[in-house]
Structures are given as structure tokens and as C-alpha cells.
Amino acid sequence: xxxxxxxxxxxxxxxxxxxxxxxxxxxxxxxxxxxxGDITIVVFPLLxxxxxxxxxxxxxxxxxxxxNVSDVKAxxxxxxxLNIEISDSYYINFFNGIKGDENYGFVSSSSNEKxxxxxxxxxxxxxxxxxxxxxxxxxxxxxxxxxxxxGKKIYKTQIINDRGIHICKSMLAWKRFGNEExxxxxxxxxxxxxxxxxxxxxxxxxxxxxxxVEEGQTEEEAKKNAPILLEAQEMxxxxxxxxxxxxxxxKTMNGWVYNGFNETYRNLxxxxxxxxxxxxxxxxxxxxxxxGLKSGVFHKEEDGSVWCDLTHExxxxxxxxxxxxxxxxxxxxxxxxxxxxxxxxxxxGMVYTVGNEQDYHFQVLFLxxxxxxxxxxxxxxHLSYGMVDLPSGKMKSREGxxxxxxxxxxxxxDTARNISQELGKLDGYSEEEKEGIYQTIGxxxxxxxxxxxxxKKRILFDPKESVDFQGxxxxxxxxxxxxxxxxxxxxxxxxxxxxxxxDIKEKELLKQLQLFPETIQNAxxxxxxxLIANYTYDLVKLYNSFFQNISIFGADSENEKIFRxxxxxxVSNTIKNAFxxxxxxxxxxx
RNA sequence: GGUCGCAUAGCUCAGCUGGAUAGAGCACCUGCCUUCUAAGCAGGCGGUCCUAGGUUCGAAUCCUAGUGCGAUCACCA
Numbered sequence: 001x002x003x004x005x006x007x008x009x010x011x012x013x014x015x016x017x018x019x020x021x022x023x024x025x026x027x028x029x030x031x032x033x034x035x036x037g038d039i040t041i042v043v044f045p046l047l048x049x050x051x052x053x054x055x056x057x058x059x060x061x062x063x064x065x066x067x068n069v070s071d072v073k074a075x076x077x078x079x080x081x082l083n084i085e086i087s088d089s090y091y092i093n094f095f096n097g098i099k100g101d102e103n104y105g106f107v108s109s110s111s112n113e114k115x116x117x118x119x120x121x122x123x124x125x126x127x128x129x130x131x132x133x134x135x136x137x138x139x140x141x142x143x144x145x146x147x148x149x150x151g152k153k154i155y156k157t158q159i160i161n162d163r164g165i166h167i168c169k170s171m172l173a174w175k176r177f178g179n180e181e182x183x184x185x186x187x188x189x190x191x192x193x194x195x196x197x198x199x200x201x202x203x204x205x206x207x208x209x210x211x212x213v214e215e216g217q218t219e220e221e222a223k224k225n226a227p228i229l230l231e232a233q234e235m236x237x238x239x240x241x242x243x244x245x246x247x248x249x250x251k252t253m254n255g256w257v258y259n260g261f262n263e264t265y266r267n268l269x270x271x272x273x274x275x276x277x278x279x280x281x282x283x284x285x286x287x288x289x290x291x292g293l294k295s296g297v298f299h300k301e302e303d304g305s306v307w308c309d310l311t312h313e314x315x316x317x318x319x320x321x322x323x324x325x326x327x328x329x330x331x332x333x334x335x336x337x338x339x340x341x342x343x344x345x346x347x348x349g350m351v352y353t354v355g356n357e358q359d360y361h362f363q364v365l366f367l368x369x370x371x372x373x374x375x376x377x378x379x380x381x382h383l384s385y386g387m388v389d390l391p392s393g394k395m396k397s398r399e400g401x402x403x404x405x406x407x408x409x410x411x412x413x414d415t416a417r418n419i420s421q422e423l424g425k426l427d428g429y430s431e432e433e434k435e436g437i438y439q440t441i442g443x444x445x446x447x448x449x450x451x452x453x454x455x456k457k458r459i460l461f462d463p464k465e466s467v468d469f470q471g472x473x474x475x476x477x478x479x480x481x482x483x484x485x486x487x488x489x490x491x492x493x494x495x496x497x498x499x500x501x502x503d504i505k506e507k508e509l510l511k512q513l514q515l516f517p518e519t520i521q522n523a524x525x526x527x528x529x530x531l532i533a534n535y536t537y538d539l540v541k542l543y544n545s546f547f548q549n550i551s552i553f554g555a556d557s558e559n560e561k562i563f564r565x566x567x568x569x570x571v572s573n574t575i576k577n578a579f580x581x582x583x584x585x586x587x588x589x590x
Numbered sequence: 591g592g593u594c595g596c597a598u599a600g601c602u603c604a605g606c607u608g609g610a611u612a613g614a615g616c617a618c619c620u621g622c623c624u625u626c627u628a629a630g631c632a633g634g635c636g637g638u639c640c641u642a643g644g645u646u647c648g649a650a651u652c653c654u655a656g657u658g659c660g661a662u663c664a665c666c667a
Binding site for chain 2: 081
């Protein structure tokens with residue numbers, strides 16, 4: 001039983017014994033620094049049941065707790081706050097229980113629980129990944145790892161948008177202007193090469209519009225009639241009819257893009273358990289339109305289009321099938337969700353990592369799936385996140401105002417290299433080892449910078465102001481980890497449980513360590529890596545203060561030295577575990 | 591216009607189910623490297639928690655209305 005549960009029961013008994021009243025719950029909070037004590041019981045809520053002066057009630061309960069709970073050492077009452085001092089032995093016991101646990105904070109998954117499928121990334125195959133994708137990838141990966149750490153089984157997936165007019169545009173431009181260029185012949189990453197032709201298409205398209213306008217067409221007509229666009233549309237029709245040459249080119253160019261994406265994913269440190277391709281799934285869902293019509297969830301208009309009326313739920317009417325019988329985006333998503341459950345029958349819920357511009361779409365999607373009667377539909381979660389904006393406004397790939405993912409990773413690594421070389425602490429390491437550390441730090445800075453912010457909020461990213469390496473940052477936390485490793489390398493202690501008198505800083509560290517498991521659970525239920533990031537920062541702040549103010553090797557007694565080394569190790573292990581669910585590595589030196 | 595989200599220090603952000611004098615980092619200013627890694631520590635400066643009402647013993651937190659910013663409301667995906 002946790003301390004809080006014990007205290008809660010004892011407080012209830014105290015109130016029953018002293019005032020003859022039964023209360024349901026007791027409210028706790030951490031004691032503020034300026035008061036003596038470790039945990040505080042708020043007396044005010046009890047006033048509803050117990051008439052009297054809050055201070056006196058607090059005193060009465062305090063007396064009872066000191067008398068009856070061995071871990072309660074002393075208490076004081078300030079206004080309606082009952083501050084309780086907990087004995088050192090309680091914290092020492094806790095520490096000895098967890099200090100050897102490498103997986104502290106993590107819950108291993110139980111086989112009888114349903115798995116969760118997390119979708120993230122899901123790019124289009126006509127252009128390279130940018131900063132917005134980075135946020136998506138980091139969030140999706142981290143939430144997956146957090147859910148895993150909280151005891152869930154996870155499948156990471158993405159749906160690759162590999163078909164449609166956008167990829168035909170790149171294909172067409174390559175055919176016209178590409179001179180048989182390949183990633184090999186140009187030395188370009190495949191996604192970059194294909195992206196270049198997407199831009200090329202747009203440039204040509206604009207030129208043709210210009211010409212048509214000069215010939216007397218309106219801008220609107222010109223946009224529809226530009227020959228290059230008509231040709232791209234024709235290409236899409238050919239693709240849909242299975243034209244061999246078109247499909248072959250499509251496969252080749254998508255293959256280039258996948259190679260490029262995989263390199264970026266590898267550098268970013270994210271991965272997937274299973275992939276879905278829109279070219280396979282875009283026809284799914286129509287059978288459920290028929291079923292929904294039968295059950296009355298959907299209805300047909302005179303022109304043959306099929307709709308779902310959600311006005312009773314406070315939403316609009318939503319189309320699920322066009323008049324010509326073809327599927328729309330919503331139809332596909334319905335079909336894909338159902339397909340996933342078929343493919344992975346142990347999945348009982350899904351998380352969609354998609355930007356907040358699609359909030360409405362997912363609200364509707366989840367509602368429709370519920371109406372269609374799927375019991376897993378209640379376990380769907382849209383991990384919605386704010387856009388990453390630049391000072392100049394939104395990122396637009398066609399206008400070239402994007403922060404390229406690969407470039408950014410290189411830049412961050414360069415910054416880490418510069419700072420590190422200036423500090424010169426890596427002497428004696430090989431160049432290869434050094435590069436690995438630079439990348440760990442650079443990526444750590446980037447990932448932490450993005451993940452520490454509440455997913456719901458927008459991020460303003462200024463490429464001119466480099467991401468910080470000091471203060472509340474990834475490198476700060478990594479630095480503390482490396483610092484502890486230096487201690488551990490030098491320390492030779494006898495491994496045993498020791499009992500020492502705790503310094504205030506040591507006690508604060510133990511309290512913070514105690515919070516880690518519940519922080520993982522909270523982060524999982526709220527789908528928020530930011531909670532882990534902030535927890536870790538608090539832990540590291542406390543450790544650094546301890547480190548700088550208390551000597552480890554210069555401890556007064558051998559037992560104190562042993563305890564401090566063990567405490568340092570437990571802190572570094574917790575940092576490592578916390579960062580692992582954020583997808584951030586920790587260096588042994590930096 | 592309807593709906594959804596956000597608004598806290600000059601800047602970037604915390605603030606858990608309502609609790610004590612609202613916290614960090616950056617920036618600016620002071621100190622601390624001959625001793626375990628100074629990417630650090632100790633301290634200073636800095637607040638109309640968007641506004642107005644309401645609920646409550648108690649509101650940054652909950653409710654209502656308003657303001658500002660963003661998103662969305664396609665037989666596009």
C-alpha cells in the first residue's frame with residue numbers, strides 16, 4: 001500500500017474516532033518548500049462534514065497520525081493545511097526497493113489486454129519530409145513508446161499516400177524534363193529528386209497559365225485548361241486503369257521516395273511495425289456504405305450520393321460516397337480502420353497522429369464508426385497537434401518556405417559539434433565516436449524542443465534562432481546523465497542496502513523518483529510526451545543542485561558515499577528510461 | 591456566420607483531480623572552476639494569469655458572455 005493510501009485510511013479513522021463522522025476521501029498535496037513537512041493534507045474540504053476550527057481539526061488528525069502511523073514523524077498546521085513529516089526510513093525503504101530496477105517506471109504488457117495501433121507520419125510521396133512531419137513523427141513515436149511503457153501492446157503504423165494527382169505531377173515533370181535522372185545518377189536522395197520534379201511541374205504549370213491568360217482566357221479557365229495539368233489528370237486515369245508503363249514509372253519513383261524517407265526515419269530514430277498504402281486501401285469502405293444504408297445510418301440523395309446525417313450530434317451532414325459511386329476520403333478512412341482490425345484482431349483501439357486542421361474530420365469519422373456499431377470505435381483517439389509555424393507564416397512546400405527535415409537534422413548536429421569542440425571534453429574519443437555523440441546531442445536538442453511543448457499548442461520555429469542547448473533543453477538533461485556516468489565510472493562501492501540520515505536535497509530527489517511511475521501513466525492516458533519531458537527536467541534540476549552542493553566522494557561516512565552513488569545511479573537510470581520513451585538517446589560522455 | 595482549439599514575466603513554456611506568497615528556462619545583472627564534467631550551481635530583476643460577470647471557505651484552473659489569434663465547415667486528400 002502506498003503511503004498516501006495508508007495516510008488516507010488513517011485520516012478517515014482519525015475523523016471517525018474523534019468526530020464520529022465518516023468521510024469519503026482525503027485531499028493531499030506536496031508540501032510547499034517554505035513549510036516543514038513532506039506531504040500535506042488539506043483540511044478545508046473536511047469542514048463540510050466536521051464543524052469546527054480547521055486548525056484544531058488539523059491538530060487532532062495530526063496527533064492521531066503521529067500516534068498510529070510509524071512513518072509519520074511530526075506535523076504542523078498552518079491555516080487549514082496539515083503538514084506531515086515523514087521519516088527518512090520510509091524513503092530509504094522505497095529507494096532500496098527500486099534502486100536495482102533497470103526498468104523502473106515501466107509496466108510490462110499483459111497478454112490479455114487489447115493492443116493499440118498508433119498511426120503517425122503518413123506522408124505524401126511527392127515531396128520530402130519537413131519540420132511539420134518531424135513534429136508528427138516525434139509525437140507519434142513517443143506516444144507509442146509511452147503507451148508501451150504504461151503496459152500496452154503497440155503496433156506502429158503509417159498510411160502512405162502513394163496515389164493521386166500529386167504523384168502524377170512529379171511523374172509527368174520527370175518524364176518531360178528528367179532526362180532519365182535517377183538518385184544514383186544525381187547523387188540526390190530519392191525523395192528530394194522526386195520533390196524537385198513536383199516543384200518543376202508547378203513552375204511549368206504557372207508558365208502555361210500565364211500563356212493562356214495572355215491569349216485571353218480568364219485565370220480560372222487557364223488553371224483548368226493548362227495542358228500540363230490535363231496531361232497529369234490523364235496520367236491518373238491511366239494509372240487507375242492499370243496502364244503498364246504508368247504503373248511501372250509510379251513504382252520506380254515511389255521506390256526512390258521510400259528509400260529517401262527510410263533514411264530520414266533512420267536518422268530521426270523512428271520506426272514502424274506495419275505499413276498501409278493508400279493505393280491498396282482507397283477502394284475500401286464502400287461495402288460498409290451499403291451496410292450503413294441498410295441499417296439506416298446513411299441515406300441516399302436523389303442524385304445517388306450517400307450521406308450521413310450528424311445534425312442530431314451537433315455536426316453537419318457528411319458525404320460518404322459520391323453520386324458516381326466512388327469513394328471519398330471519409331469512405332477510405334472508414335474502410336482502413338475496419339481493415340486494420342481485421343489484419344490485427346488483437347487491436348482494441350487506435351491513435352491517429354494527425355494535425356489539428358483535421359479535428360473535424362476525425363470527430364466525424366469516430367462518430368460514424370460508432371454508429372456503424374463497432375465496439376472498438378469508443379477507443380479511438382485523434383492525437384491532434386498544432387502546426388509548426390515559421391516567423392514568415394505557414395510552411396508551403398511549393399513556395400519553398402519549408403524547413404527540410406534532413407537539413408535540420410544536419411544543422412542540429414553541426415551546432416552540437418561546434419559547442420562540443422569548443423568545450424573540448426571528448427579528447428581521446430575516435431572521430432566516429434565523436435560524431436555519434438554530436439548526433440545524439442543535436443537530435444536530443446531538437447526532439448526535446450518539440451516534445452516539451454503540449455501537443456495541442458502551436459510551435460513557432462525560428463530557423464535563425466538556433467535551438468537552445470542550455471536551460472530547459474535536451475542537452476542539459478543529457479549533460480547531467482553524462483556527468484553521473486563519470487561519477488559511476490570512478491566509484492567503487494560495496495553494493496548493499498544502507499540506512500543514512502537524509503539531506504533535504506537527497507529527500508527531494510527521492511520524492512521526485514517516486515513520481516516517475518505515475519508520470520508515465522499520466523502521460524499515457526493524456527497522450528502527452530510533454531509530461532515526461534517536464535518531469536525529467538525537474539528531476540535533473542534537483543540532481544544538479546544536489547551534485548553541486550553535496551560531495552559524493554567526500555561524504556562523511558562510507559554508508560553515505562554508498563547511498564549517494566546508488567542514488568546517482570538510480571537518477572541516471574530514470575533519466576535514461578524517461579528519455580527512451582521520448583526517443584532521445586543519452587551519451588556516456590559529452 | 592456555425593463549430594473546435596489556444597491566450598500565464600520582454601521571449602519560449604510549466605502549473606496534476608480548484609488550495610498556502612503563480613513557477614522554470616532564455617535575455618539582463620551579481621557571485622562560484624587548483625577538489626566528483628561550469629552544456630552547471632547560488633542569487634537578483636521581471637506578472638492586470640486576455641476582459642467582465644458567476645459558482646466556492648478558496649479560482650490561472652470550473653461555468654457564462656465577450657475580445658484576440660489559429661483551424662475547420664468541398665461530390666479534394
